[in-house]
Amino acid sequence: MACWIVRQKPCECWSSVAQGEFELIRRYFGTPELNFAHDDVLLGPGDDAAIVSLPVGFQMVMSIDTLNESIHFPTQADPFLLAQRCLLVNLSDLAAMGAQPVAFTLAISLPAPDAHWLAAFSHGLAVVAQAHHCPLIGGDTTRGPLSITIQVHGKVPAGQALLRSGAAVGDAIYVTGDLGDAAAALWWILGDARLNDAALDASARQVLQQAFYQPDARIDAGIALRGLASAALDISDGLASDLQHVLDTSAFKRFGSTQGLGALIKSEDIPLSDTFQRCVPLREQLALALSGGDDYELCVCVPPAQEAAARSAMQALGLRFTRIGHIDDGVGIRLQTSLGEQHPLSLKGYNHFSESL
Structure with a gap:
């Protein structure tokens, strides 16, 4: 060029x-x-x-x-x-x-x-x-x-890049920041009737605008997680869809097939901002946070032996770092409710060829 x-x-x-x-x-x-x-x-x-x-x-x-x-x-x-x-x-x-x-x-x-x-x-x-x-x-x-x-x-x-392909059974799954704010922002931008307009005060609009147009590129977090995380990627199309990429690439590297690794996610541990919870109806919150996309937070897999060091590194950065589940040998991604029930998680994410603003 x-x-x-x-x-x-x-x-x-x-x-x-x-x-x-x-x-x-x-x-x-x-x-x-x-x-x-x-x-x-x-x-x-x-x-x-x-x-x-x-x-x-x-x-x-x-x-x-x-x-x-x-x-x-x-x-x-x-x-x-x-x-x-x-x-x-x-x-x-x-x-x-x-x-x-x-x-x-x-x-x-x-x-x-x-x-x-x-x-x-x-x-x-x-x-x-x-x-x-x-x-x-x-x-x-x-x-x-x-x-x-x-x-x-x-x-x-050399040799220290974080890849998608290193996740293993037993690894904890963490995300930085909050999920869903950018997806809620898009509802606001497009005038989606599901958004609670009464909660859209100046402060809420600022939070949503920043989430969509000024997401935090977690450069310092990525650098700090070198040698601690087994796998990582940024969440662009939605956690459900993007986490599946980690499972597929990691399984293929280990087993020569996209089968062999699954994930269990706890619904009550998904980090949501106060603004998101005020503006998005309760019945819509989980689906939007998991599949709305545009979060640009990091989804990170961490071996048990490195969890304390990873949490300490993120705490030193003043960054919210939430454990939302773990990698196992199950099939696909399952969502565990607060009652302990498990359900297959839909992998719906953003599709560049089916969506328009």
Whole structure:
């Protein structure tokens, strides 16, 4: 990927911006707030490609996500908040691998260049980039429906990356933070009648907005869990669906088949925020928290011998870290009620090809 390619098209809507396309890029994406120095970045924007050099003994970790308007975020979303969401959900993948951010690239398709929109979007990116010391080192722009693709680059000591494939029978299952707030936020954004409007005061709206647009990328948690967790991933499509990925990949690594590992989850141990419990009807809470998605919290498997150390590490970060169940040799994921009854858990999660906002 060249460091800022501009797809030049003889289109009036693009040429109408006085500063021109290259000036547009320089003004909004070539700023010191985004292109700041990083020890591992030898060359940033301005040449045909960026150059990154990792310290001896480190491995590169890369992840890429595309977010499309009306599929991954609502139309007319606030560009300042949208930019933060786009970068944070990518950084969450690095967190799940126990990686430290190094840099990111951006490819953006815009229906038309809007100076106010771009200024707000650029500012939102800069807020997150600086918070995680992850500079923008290149990208691509083109005209089309609003679509944002970000690739993040991180580093991890060789052999220490957290993977999905290490879970074993007896491991405890933990999650960071609270589940369901982002899914409840989407109900609010879409005007879902099931949400309790009476509970949506300014404080509740702030909690929900932050959960959807400004999720915490648990970078520090992922790094602290190196050597302690047997498996990890970030919760994007919903706990039920994502935990099954851990079971499948771990079973395949151990047994050569996706069969052989199951999980028992206790319903009463699922961490829910006060805002979620006030705004979402009781009968809907468990299903939404388990399958709503967009949490971007970490789901972590921890061997019994490492549980105390893992809890201590998360306590040192001031992070809620909740044991919700354990890995066993059962079939699939079962949910245990407060009465001790067990029921198979539906694996319904977010489907990119069936949902629209």
